Amino acid sequence: MTVALVTTSEARDKFKEYLVKKGLRVTNQRLAIFDAAFLQAEHFTAEQLLAHARAIDDSVSRATVYRTLPIMTESALLREVDIGQGEKFYRTSSINSTQVAQVVCLDCNRIFEISAPFMEWYGSTVSSKLGLTPVSQRLQVSAHCNAFRQTGSCPRKC
Amino acid sequence: MTVALVTTSEARDKFKEYLVKKGLRVTNQRLAIFDAAFLQAEHFTAEQLLAHARAIDDSVSRATVYRTLPIMTESALLREVDIGQGEKFYRTSSINSTQVAQVVCLDCNRIFEISAPFMEWYGSTVSSKLGLTPVSQRLQVSAHCNAFRQTGSCPRKC
């Protein structure tokens, strides 16, 4: 079971623990990538993560970012958000992250996350009818911004 | 509003109509790609469609398949199904296709489609709260096959 993470340093410790537990090494690059990820308030791409990680440790390479992302995802510290637009997005995990739906604004590409507790129930129900065990589920809505359409800009950030 | 398509030839006529209406030309290649798509019972990839279309008209190229897929999708004769696994899948449309969820078997990669009428309602509700107008929504469940895990093969097709 996943424990609530209140501070970044708690998450950092958890990441180190995870590495040790898996027999992986705690390197400066991996920690720099971790720190860069947890500085992000919103969704970010691998490329953005690379830039931020390099600001912390300029020896970080693109390859290491791509090799570290799955580790952080498996350790449940990061969540992958694929909205089917070429590049994948990532976001630091909070509690109940398997019960979150995304609303993607087609005008500004912003991703809003919405609690959707029924999603997990739906996944279980539908899977068991097929003789399957659910692993994950995703619910995404693509939408246009009303304000953007009328005024050419959106009150939020479009 | 979309009309129910009972036969392939009805869909074929609809495709031709769509081309003419949009000022696009009715070419042998486009028709071969259309016919190949409507021979498929299940989901298919661009590459599979190319192979089947070439069996009908061996002059069909990969480029034309990729250029024709969006046309068939826009005309609502085809539906794009992106399960985030690199290549996209396509499927000929039936009624209520915007109210369908996918269950993806991680053992055999098979895609099951399930009616999920609440999905459209959810998309509208959640979007309007954000000042957005929903365009589309998708709900996908990834799952493991119980039978496959126990016996190494699945009664369906895994």
Next chain:
DNA sequence: CTGCCTGCAAACTCTTTGCACGAAT
């Protein structure tokens, strides 16, 4: 010390695009 980790660059997958030829209207 040992062997995992790293950066670099090349490879890879899927899809898109520029160009000159060919076919639909």
Next chain:
DNA sequence: ATTCGTGCAAAGAGTTTGCAGGCAG
């Protein structure tokens, strides 16, 4: 006759991987 459509091959985007050297344990 026009123009749009086509095949080919190259380009493109995002991600993965082989290799020789570097650092953690």
